[in-house]
Amino acid sequence: MEVHENGGSPRQSQSLSELQIVTMMSVPPLKMTEPRAVRKVLVSEDNTRAIHGCYQVVMYYENLKEKEHGWCLAGLIVESLARVLLDHPLLAGRLQRREDTGFEIVANDSGIRLLEACYPTTLSHFLHLNEEQHHLVFWKEIDTQYPQFSPLFYVQVTNFECGGYSIGISCSLLLAEVFLVENFLGKWAEIHMNMSPQHEEIQTPIFHHPRLKNPESLPPDIISRTQRQNGVQSMVFTITTEDANFSMELWRELAMLCVKEAEQKLSTNLGSEFSLVVKESSEVAKVESCSMNGWSVEGMRVKHEMSASRWEEFGVYEVAFFEGNKPVQVSCWIDSVSDGYAMVVPLPYLKHKNACAVIVVSPPLSSL
Template sequence: MAATPALIHVESIRTAVPSRVAGAGLSLPITVSGPPLSAAELQRRFRAVLYYRGAGVREPEAAARERAAWVNESLSAALVDHPEMAGRLRRRGDGDDGRLWEVKLRDTGVRLVQASAETTMAAFLEATGKDRERKETALAWWTDVDVDEPDICAPFFMQLTRFQDGGYAIGASSSLLLADPLSLISFLKSWARKHAQLQAQNKLVANPVIQYTRYLQNPGAAKRLKSVPLDLGSAAAAAADATTTVLFWAANVSDHRGLAAACVGKACEKLGAKEPPRRFTVVGPLGRDGSGGLNVQACTADAQTPCHGHGHALRVANWREAGLEELALEGSKPVHVSYCVSPCADEGLVVVMPAGGTELLISATLPNYM
C-alpha cells in the first residue's frame, strides 16, 4: 500500500502594503525587443527558499501566528524603501502589441502566505537535487500573471512555512520583470534588517505593538484555505527539472546581447551540451545601473557567438556570493538556502544583473535536453 503523501496546508493569504505612501504614480519601463510577451513568458521568475531551525518541537499555533504578524509588519516597513517590490506589471501606452510594459508603483503590496507542512524540516532537507527543487515549489507560492489583466496579479509572493519539528522556511517568488535575482536578494536583506530593528524596538515598550494585531487573538485565523500534496507536480516543478542555471561574473558592458551569447556558450561548455538552444531570451537593465528600466530581448541561434565567450572575460560564480546565506532571522542564519530560475520551456534564459561598481552577475539557464 502506497504511503499517503505529506501535505502543505495554506492557512492564510494576506497583503503587506508599504507602511506609508512610497513611489505612488511612478513607473519603471519595460521594453520588449522581439515578439510580444506570451502568457508563458510572463511567468519567468526567480525563487529563493531559506530554512531556519526552530526550538526542536512543534511550534504552538499562537507563536506561528505571531511570527507571521512580525513578517507582515516588517515587510510593510521595508517596502517604504523598495516601493518597486509592491508594484504591478501592466501594459503602457495606447498600443496593445505586447511590447511596451511597465512596473507601476501603486503601493498595491506583496502577497504574504502562511502555511504549515506535514513533515519535519530535517526530513524535507534529506531530499536532494531535482527531487527537492520539485518539492520546493510548494514552499514559495506563485499565481500566474494573467496576460490580459496583469495589473490585478501580484508579481511577488513571500511564504512562511512552519515544519513539525519547529523549523520554518521563508520562500520568495518574484517575476523577473519586477526584480532580477540580485535585486530580490537585496530586498530580502533590507527586510531582514528592518525585521530585527522592529523586534528590538518592540522589546523596549510596555505594550508591544504586535499585541494588538487582531488576528493573533482570532481562533479562526489559522483556518486552512487549501491543502496540496508536497510532491504534487506542477509546470514550475517540471521547468525546474528540465533546466540548469550557471552563473558568471563579467565586466559591466552595454552590449548585453553579445555578453549573453558568450555566457550561453560558456554554459554549454560547462554542462557538456552538444549545441546551444535555438532560442534564448535576455532580460537586462536599460543602462548600466538599471535605473532606466528593463529590456527583454529575444535572440536566435544565428545571432549567437561561438561557444567560447570570445571578447568577454567570464568568471564562473555561485549564488553564495550574493550573501543570502548570511540573512539572519531571530538571531540565527539559515541552515540552507535554495535558488531556482524558472524560464519558459524549450528555451534558454539569460538574466543580466548590475552588481554595483564595474561588475555584472549573469545567470544562464539552459534546457537539459541539449
C-alpha cells in the same frame, strides 16, 4: 546541520503534499509611494513570453528560542516587509500593458502576496527526504492578458511540527536584480531585527493566532499555483570589461558568451534563439530575441573577465531574522520559463567601471 529522519510516527509518514495554507494577504509599503516609480518593459508581441519566469529561494530555520517560532515570525513579518518595501516599491507594484511599448511595471502599492502555511512533519524529516521543496514557495504565473492582477513577489512562511520554519520567496525575473544588486534580503532581515522592542510584548501576532487549533486550509481555487517545471537550470555570471562602454550590441555579445559557457557547463542547449532581457537603467528594461547563428567567441574584440557564480553566493546564507539564527539550508532556483532566457543586469556596486551580471536560464526538459 546534520539532517536525519526523525522517527517514523504516523503523522510524519503522511504525504508531504498535505501542505495547509491557512492565511493569505497583501502587504503594501508602509507609506504611499510618491512619486510612483515606473519601469518600462520594451517588448514586442512576439516576445511577451519573456515577461514570465521567477527566481525562487527557500531558507530553512531551526527554532532556537520560543519567540523565534515561525508563527511569531509570520505575525511580525508584515511590518518589516512594509518597511523594506519603502525602498523597493516596484516589488509591491504590478505589470501593466502598454500598446506602444509592451508593458511597464508601476509602483502602485498593490502589495506583495504573503502566505502562511503549515506542514505535517518536522524540519529535519523534511530535509532528510529532500522532496517537494517547491511546496514551500508560492508562484502564480503572470496573466499576460490582464497582468495588472498578478503580483510580482510572493513570500510564504511555512511552519513545521518541531517549531522550525521556512521562508520561501518568489520574485519575477524582471525584478531579480534586487537580489543581485540591492541586497533586498539583507536589508529586510536587518529591519526585522531592529524593529521596536514593543513587539516583544505582543502575545498573539496580528497575522496569525498561534493558539488556533487545527487551522483549516484556504479553498483550492484561492491558492492554486503554477506547477513547477522540471529540468530548468540556471547560472549567474559576473563580467567586467575594459575600455568599452556598455551598449545594446555589447550586452548582446556578452549574453551570447555566457550562453555558450552555460551550455557547456550545464550540458544543455538553449537553441539557436533565446530571449534576451537587458536592464538598461532602473527605468527601462528591453526585451528582444537573440540569435546565436553565425556568432563565435573568437569574434569578440572587447577585453573582459568572466566568472561563474551561484545564486547562493549572493548573501542568502547570511539572512537572519532573529539574531544568531542563520539558515541551516538554502535552496535557489529559477522556474516558469518556457524558452532559453538570458538577462543582463549592470552591477554598479563593483569598483570596475563596467561590470554586469548575466543570468542564463535553460528551457525545461519538456521543451527541448
